[in-house]
Structure formats: C-alpha cells, structure tokens
Amino acid sequence: MEPIALFSASYMEARKRFIEAAEATGFSIYSEVHPVAGPAGEELAMDFAVYGPEDAEKALVMISGTHGPEGYTGSACQLGFLESTHLREMFSSHRVVLVHAHNPYGFAWMRRTTEGNVDLNRNYVDFDKPLRSNPEYDRLHHAFVPTQLDDPSAEKVLTDYQAEHGPIAYMAAMLGGQRTHADGLFYGDTQSTWSQDTMIAGLRRSLANQKTVVLIDVHTGLGPYGVPYLVHGYAKEDPRYSVMESVFGETMRSTAVKEEFDEDLPVDPEGPIVLAMDWVLPDKLTYAYVIEYGTYPPAEVLGAHRKDNWLHAHGDLYSEQGKAIKAELRRVMYPEFDDWKTMIWNEAVDALEKSAKVLSY
Numbered sequence: 001m002e003p004i005a006l007f008s009a010s011y012m013e014a015r016k017r018f019i020e021a022a023e024a025t026g027f028s029i030y031s032e033v034h035p036v037a038g039p040a041g042e043e044l045a046m047d048f049a050v051y052g053p054e055d056a057e058k059a060l061v062m063i064s065g066t067h068g069p070e071g072y073t074g075s076a077c078q079l080g081f082l083e084s085t086h087l088r089e090m091f092s093s094h095r096v097v098l099v100h101a102h103n104p105y106g107f108a109w110m111r112r113t114t115e116g117n118v119d120l121n122r123n124y125v126d127f128d129k130p131l132r133s134n135p136e137y138d139r140l141h142h143a144f145v146p147t148q149l150d151d152p153s154a155e156k157v158l159t160d161y162q163a164e165h166g167p168i169a170y171m172a173a174m175l176g177g178q179r180t181h182a183d184g185l186f187y188g189d190t191q192s193t194w195s196q197d198t199m200i201a202g203l204r205r206s207l208a209n210q211k212t213v214v215l216i217d218v219h220t221g222l223g224p225y226g227v228p229y230l231v232h233g234y235a236k237e238d239p240r241y242s243v244m245e246s247v248f249g250e251t252m253r254s255t256a257v258k259e260e261f262d263e264d265l266p267v268d269p270e271g272p273i274v275l276a277m278d279w280v281l282p283d284k285l286t287y288a289y290v291i292e293y294g295t296y297p298p299a300e301v302l303g304a305h306r307k308d309n310w311l312h313a314h315g316d317l318y319s320e321q322g323k324a325i326k327a328e329l330r331r332v333m334y335p336e337f338d339d340w341k342t343m344i345w346n347e348a349v350d351a352l353e354k355s356a357k358v359l360s361y
C-alpha cells in the first residue's frame with residue numbers, strides 16, 4: 001500500500017478511482033446523481049459501494065465529503081480500504097457500505113457547504129421538534145459576513161468579542177450552527193437537504209437487515225497537523241461511551257462531555273450526521289463517530305472558511321480574488337504533502353482495526 005498514491009487531485013479523479021476500485025473488488029455501486037453539475041460540467045453524485053452478505057448481522061459504514069474540501073481525505077481512506085486485502089478480509093463477514101461524496105457539490109466546487117450553503121453537519125435534525133437558537137451568532141453575523149472583504153470595522157467587532165469572551169466562546173458562536181442567516185457561516189437550514197434525503201434513503205436501503213453498525217465520517221481541519229482525533233456524541237451514561245473508551249482510549253472524545261472542550265473541540269453543534277443515527281436507523285445499535293484530521297491552526301482554517309463564505313455571498317467566483325480564496329481553502333483543508341498523507345492513512349488503518357473490535361462487542 002502506497003498511501004500517498006491514494007489521494008486524488010480533483011473530485012472527478014477521486015470518483016473515478018473509487019468506482020473502479022469498488023467494481024474491481026466485487027462491490028455493488030449505486031449512484032444517486034446530484035441535480036447540479038461540477039465546474040467542468042461533470043456529473044456529480046453520491047455513490048454507495050456495498051459489499052458483503054445481505055443478512056450479515058453487523059456493518060461498517062464509511063462516509064467521505066460531508067464537507068466538500070475534506071472529501072479528498074475521506075475518499076483516499078475509502079480507496080485505501082478497497083485496495084487493502086487485509087482490511088477487506090477483516091470485515092469480510094460483515095456488510096460494508098462506503099458512501100463517496102456526501103456533499104458532491106462541495107467536493108467538486110471546493111466548498112464546505114452544499115449548493116444551498118448548508119453545512120450538512122448542522123442539518124441532521126428532526127425539523128418537527130424545537131431547534132436551538134444561536135443569539136451570539138446573530139449578534140456577530142454582520143461581522144462574520146461583511147459586504148466588503150477584510151472590512152476593518154468588522155474585524156474589530158470580532159477581535160473585541162474574542163478579547164471579551166475568549167477564543168472558545170468565539171468559536172462556539174461561529175461554529176455552533178445557526179438557522180437564521182441563509183448566507184451565513186455554518187448554516188443548518190430549516191429543512192432537510194438533497195444530501196440528507198439521499199444519504200438516509202441509501203443507508204436504509206443498504207442496511208436493511210443489519211443489527212449493529214459502526215459508522216465513520218471522515219473530516220479534516222481541526223487539530224494539529226496530521227494528528228487525528230476521534231469524536232462521538234454519546235453521554236457518559238450511554239453504554240456506547242464505555243465501549244468506545246475501552247477500544248479507542250484517550251484519542252476518542254465526546255461532544256457530550258463539555259469538560260473536554262478546547263480549541264480542537266470547542267463546540268457541541270446541533271445536527272451532525274453521526275448524532276442522527278438513533279433516528280435515522282432506529283432499529284439498530286449504532287456506533288457513529290468522526291475522524292477529524294488536523295491541518296493548520298484554527299485562525300487559518302476558520303479565516304479561509306469566512307473568506308469563502310464571503311465569496312459566495314458577495315464576491316465573484318471566477319475573478320482572480322475568487323480563485324485565490326478557493327486555493328487558500330484547498331490549502332488549509334487538504335495539505336498535499338507526503339508526510340501528512342502518510343499519517344492520515346496510518347491512522348485510518350488503526351481506526352478501522354478498532355472499529356472491527358467495536359463490532360465484536
């Protein structure tokens with residue numbers, strides 16, 4: 001296995017390699033075509049690669065591209081799984097479902113959010129129930145998304161807020177999610193998205209008979225360069241908390257345990273897909289977690305997301321400035337260096353081996 005070779009340079013390349021490797025190893029492919037095309041006019045889709053006995057009791061699910069630019073890394077991990085005889089054999093008695101490009105629009109267009117500016121990890125909620133508000137975000141929206149990029153008065157509002165409330169509270173206001181400003185940051189929307197509907201239908205179809213499911217959602221952008229940390233959302237009283245703790249040890253954290261929050265895990269957002277599995281797959285025991293691979297410091301990562309959000313709200317995607325903003329977002333979310341790629345793959349193998357252990361409980 002040559003880890004560096006698993007990483008692609010475009011959505012089109014990643015998708016093609018994923019489908020070819022899946023077909024070569026006997027996976028069935030179901031493709032759900034997205035209504036919008038890619039920047040080169042290419043077809044965009046959420047692709048489900050499924051393998052293993054239909055009546056297997058247990059299943060592994062691995063998702064890439066919940067946030068578009070992070071899809072390069074998730075896709076590389078999925079390709080690595082397909083190319084690794086060792087890993088495929090480890091799960092050979094189970095159902096395996098690899099979902100390529102949860103947010104195909106964002107993957108192809110280099111954007112965290114969907115075609116409707118929706119952050120999918122703020123969108124998996126039951127919209128019939130009362131939802132949280134985020135008054136701190138509402139207060140700062142005009143500064144997060146100013147009409148003019150790098151407007152000094154907007155920057156001052158944000159600097160003053162951080163000085164007064166501290167960096168964790170600032171990140172919580174920004175990252176916690178909001179449903180009031182459709183052109184804003186970390187927007188969760190007030191209805192489900194194409195990606196959510198397609199994902200839920202695909203998971204239910206692919207996992208009709210399974211009882212226990214481990215689901216991994218691969219991300220990048222929080223934490224130190226190349227270092228993974230793993231996050232679920234189970235409270236300490238939930239029996240799944242102790243299973244995860246005993247298998248993964250200290251690298252696994254919970255968004256339900258606020259004493260563990262720091263700048264790598266500053267917030268308990270409303271609507272991540274991994275927290276939705278109890279209502280998405282209510283008849284199953286699910287262990288759902290995120291692998292978050294670090295890239296660059298939060299100021300760089302969040303700064304790039306703010307600029308990209310501004311670009312879509314007020315800028316010109318095809319201008320030199322637009323291209324520079326996209327290049328910066330790619331740089332901070334997808335470090336295209338051999339050391340980073342090697343670290344990612346080694347940790348993915350470790351997480352998959354431990355996931356097999358969770359399924360043996």
Ligand SMILES: [Zn+2]
Binds near residue numbers: 066070221
């Ligand atoms: Zn992410």
